[in-house]
Amino acid sequence: MQRVEKEIARLIQEIDYDEVTELFGSLSGGKRLRAKLILKIAPEHKDAPLLAAIVELIHGASLLHDDVIDDAMTRRGVTSVNASSGSKTAVMLGDILYSKAFTELVAFDKDVAQTIAASVTALSKGEMMDVKMAEKFNSDESLYLDMLYLKTATLIEAAAKASALLVGKDAEKHALYGRNLGLSFQIIDDILDITATEEALGKPAMNDFVEGKCTLPYIYLYEELNVDDKNHLVSLHTKETSKEETLWIQENMQEHKTIEKSFKLAQKLSNEAQTAMSEDSELVAILETMIKRTF
Numbered sequence: 368m369q370r371v372e373k374e375i376a377r378l379i380q381e382i383d384y385d386e387v388t389e390l391f392g393s394l395s396g397g398k399r400l401r402a403k404l405i406l407k408i409a410p411e412h413k414d415a416p417l418l419a420a421i422v423e424l425i426h427g428a429s430l431l432h433d434d435v436i437d438d439a440m441t442r443r444g445v446t447s448v449n450a451s452s453g454s455k456t457a458v459m460l461g462d463i464l465y466s467k468a469f470t471e472l473v474a475f476d477k478d479v480a481q482t483i484a485a486s487v488t489a490l491s492k493g494e495m496m497d498v499k500m501a502e503k504f505n506s507d508e509s510l511y512l513d514m515l516y517l518k519t520a521t522l523i524e525a526a527a528k529a530s531a532l533l534v535g536k537d538a539e540k541h542a543l544y545g546r547n548l549g550l551s552f553q554i555i556d557d558i559l560d561i562t563a564t565e566e567a568l569g570k571p572a573m574n575d576f577v578e579g580k581c582t583l584p585y586i587y588l589y590e591e592l593n594v595d596d597k598n599h600l601v602s603l604h605t606k607e608t609s610k611e612e613t614l615w616i617q618e619n620m621q622e623h624k625t626i627e628k629s630f631k632l633a634q635k636l637s638n639e640a641q642t643a644m645s646e647d648s649e650l651v652a653i654l655e656t657m658i659k660r661t662f
């Protein structure tokens with residue numbers, strides 16, 4: 368991973384603007400899941416660290432913009448750029464990282480470049496769907512999963528597929544692995560929003576529903592409730608809930624086992640990815656760590 372960090376630092380230096388170097392230095396790097404995946408799939412390829420750096424810059428840019436869209440005050444345990452330096456700066460920093468990444472991407476083979484580029488259109492589409500869907504309570508599981516695929520899984524899928532293409536491995540098998548890893552990763556994220564503490568998450572807990580996001584545990588809860596309780600749940604959507612209301616949600620989720628049900632879907636998707644990649648113990652290990660994570 369040091370090779371990736373070095374590449375990222377080099378690309379930031381090449382932007383040649385102290386303001387950007389400083390702002391970028393204030394960001395927390397995060398889990399670097401996408402970069403790790405690329406290095407694991409194409410460890411021997413000389414351009415794998417560069418591809419990993421490109422994907423991390425794109426991911427970083429998307430989070431800068433996402434925090435503006437979500438009005439988020441923290442990101443990965445530190446103050447978000449929109450909170451510390453304003454939304455305009457966050458948008459412009461995102462634009463610079465994103466376009467620098469694409470400048471580097473065009474030097475790759477067309478199939479690799481197209482795979483990554485197409486996924487960025489998809490993730491932007493997914494973000495728009497997410498925002499639109501948050502306007503009212505959504506109880507449609509398949510619509511929710513379609514959005515998750517676009518918003519989160521597509522860049523992970525593209526990272527796995529593009530690195531497989533780099534080294535001539537089975538691109539479709541790796542794409543399926545990445546897609547399911549991405550989906551189960553996001554479902555675990557949705558679960559942790561409800562079960563983990565603010566300290567562990569590096570952002571406020573139980574915040575998805577306040578932001579309007581009806582994640583799987585909420586969708587499954589809605590399915591289980593009687594009409595009155597359904598209406599009560601819908602009335603809490605996008606509200607800064609009181610302690611009692613938060614407790615009501617948590618107790619009902621416990622009673623109707625909606626966290627377990629969500630976790631089972633994450634596990635099913637992860638198992639499918641594991642089956643597709645059973646001969647690669649390192650990729651299987653990434654899945655296992657991801658599903659067991661607590662933040």
Ligand code: FPP
Nearest residue numbers: 425428429432433461465490491494518519
């Ligand atoms: C986080 O979702 C958001 C994403 C994974 C994608 C955001 C995509 C865009 C803003 C499109 C623009 C793209 C570029 C490259 C500039 P979340 O809000 O559910 O997760 P969070 O809790 O981590 O914020």
Ligand code: MG
Nearest residue numbers: 433434437439
């Ligand atoms: Mg967000």
